Amino acid sequence: MGEVILQMRGIDKSFAGVPALKKAQFELRSGEVHALMGENGAGKSTLMKILTGIYRRDAGEVIFAGKSVVYTSPREAQEAGIAMVHQELNMMHHLTVAQNLFIGRETMKLGIFTDDADTEAKASELFQLLNIDIDPEELMGNLTVGRQQMVEIAKAISSKARIIIFDEPTAALTESETKELFKIIRDLKAKGIGIIYISHRMDELKAITDRVTVMRDGEYVGTVITRDSTKDEIIRMMVGRTVFEAPKEKSNVKADAPVVLEVRGLCAGFVKDVSFALHKGEILGFAGLMGAGRTETARALFGADKMDGGQILIHGKKVEIHTPQDAVANGIGYLSEDRKRYGLVVQKTVQENTMLATIEKYMHGILVDDASCETETESYIKRLRIKTPSVQEEVSHLSGGNQQKVVIAKWLVRDSEILIFDEPTRGIDVGAKSEIYALMNELVEKGKSIIMISSELPEILRMSDRIVVMSEGRKTGELSIEEASQEKIMHYATLREHESAAS
DSSP: OOOEEEEEEEEEEEETTEEEEEEEEEEEETTOEEEEEOOTTSSHHHHHHHHTTSSOOSEEEEEETTEEEOOSSHHHHHHHTEEEEOSSOOOOTTSBHHHHHTTTSOOEETTTEEOHHHHHHHHHHHHHHHTOOOOTTSBGGGSOHHHHHHHHHHHHHHTTOSEEEEESTTTTOOHHHHHHHHHHHHHHHHTTOEEEEEOSOTHHHHHHOSEEEEEETTEEEEEEEGGGOOHHHHHHHHHSSOOOOOOOOSOOSOTTOOEEEEEEEEEETTEEEEEEEEETTOEEEEEOOTTSSHHHHHHHHTTSSOOOEEEEEETTEEEOOOSHHHHHHTTEEEEOSSIIIIIOOTTSBHHHHHTTTTGGGGEETTEEOHHHHHHHHHHHHHHHTOOOSOTTSBGGGSOHHHHHHHHHHHHHHHTOSEEEEESTTTTOOHHHHHHHHHHHHHHHHTTOEEEEEOSOHHHHHHHOSEEEEEETTEEEEEEETTTOOHHHHHHHHTOOTTSOTTO
C-alpha cells in the first residue's frame, strides 16, 4: 500500500434533525482495497455520498490528495478523481456500450455530430487495457448485469479516477463474474488506485481486501487489518453482539399440518413440470444455481409471468391466477429479489409503500383515512424496527435492509397467508439478516407459510423446514432439513436434464 490519499475526519450529517453520521472517519491509501462495513443504516452510504458530492456534510473535513476539499456535485468529485460504481447500475439500455462509456464526453465532428467510430475505438482501447472482452457496439441492454458492471468500472477508469468506490459489487454477479471482477480490482490496485469496497458478504473480505473499517449507528467503530482479523471479530464490531448462523436440525412443522398451497406441473417459459406442496407454518426453501428457474417459478405462481400449463390449489381448491391481483386476492404476497423494481415505489413515502397493497380498506369514497394509515404504519415501524425519521420519509432515503422491511410490512398489513420471499436478505448486513430471520420464524409460528428462495446455502440450511432444489428449469430434488447438506443440495442443483436424480 502507498501513501494516504484520503482522510475523512469528524464527519457529521443529520436529516430532519435525526443524526445519520456522528464524528465519522475513514482513511484510504493508494493501491489499497479498503472495506467499509456496517449494518444497514450504519451510515456507510451517507459517508460515501458526502465524499462524492451528493450530500453536503454538516461538520468535519475531507482531505483528498493532501488538500481539504468540498464537492457540491458528483460531477465535481468525478472530475477531481473520485468515481463510484453503484449497486443499482444507471445505464442507458437503448444505447451502445461505447455510447454509455463516454456519454457527455463524446468526440464531436464539426461541433454538432458525435464521432461514433472514435468513441468505439476509445472504448476498445480501454477494454483492452482492463482485459475485458466486451463489444463496444453491443447494446447495453443486451449485456448481463455482470457485464454491465464491467462497463461501469471501465467508465470510472476512463475518467482517470484515483479512488473508486464499489457499492455491493457482487450482489447480482455469478461466481465466474465475481472472479473476473476481483481480477480487475487487483489490476486497479496494482496501478495505485485506491478502492473503497462496500459489501455484506463476509467471505469476500479475505479474498479481496487489505483493511476493514466498521461503522455502527453513524459512528466509527474501528479499523482492522484483514489478514489479522476474523469474521466473528468483524461481525461483533458491526452489530455489537454475537450472531449465530447454525443450521436448523429438524423441521418445526407439525406432523398434521394441512397443505395450504399445492402446485402441480407448473410450466412457464423454460420452467417445466414443477410440482410441490407447502404446509401451514412451513418455510419451504428453494435452492439452485443462478438461472435454475426458481424466481421464474415464483413469478408464475404470483401471476407476474404467464403460466403455460399446470394447476395451483389453495386449501385443496383449484384457483386461477393470471395477475398479481389474483394472487393477492387469494392470500399470496411476493417479496421480489429486486425490491426497488418490483417491491417498492422508491419516490413514495414509507407510509405510502406500507399501505400499497391494502389502501382500498382505508378508503372512504375517494378519500383516504390518512390518520389510520399513519397509525398502522407506525405500528409496523416499531414491530420491524425500521429505521426512519418518520412515516413520511421517502423510501429512497432508507438503507437496503430498512427498504426490505418496508416491503415485508406491506404484506403483513395485507395479512397474506402465503408469503414468497425471493432472496430476502440480498444486499443487507448480518444484523438485519438476523432480524429478517427472526421475523420469518415469528410469522410461521403464527400460522403463515413461506416459500423462501435463496442462493446462500447457509441461509437455506438455517431457515428451511424442507428444501426443493431446481436445475435448468426443473425440480431435481426435494430434501427434508434432517437429511439436507450443502453437498446434497449442490448434487441436485447441478443435475442436467438428461441425468437422473439418483445419479
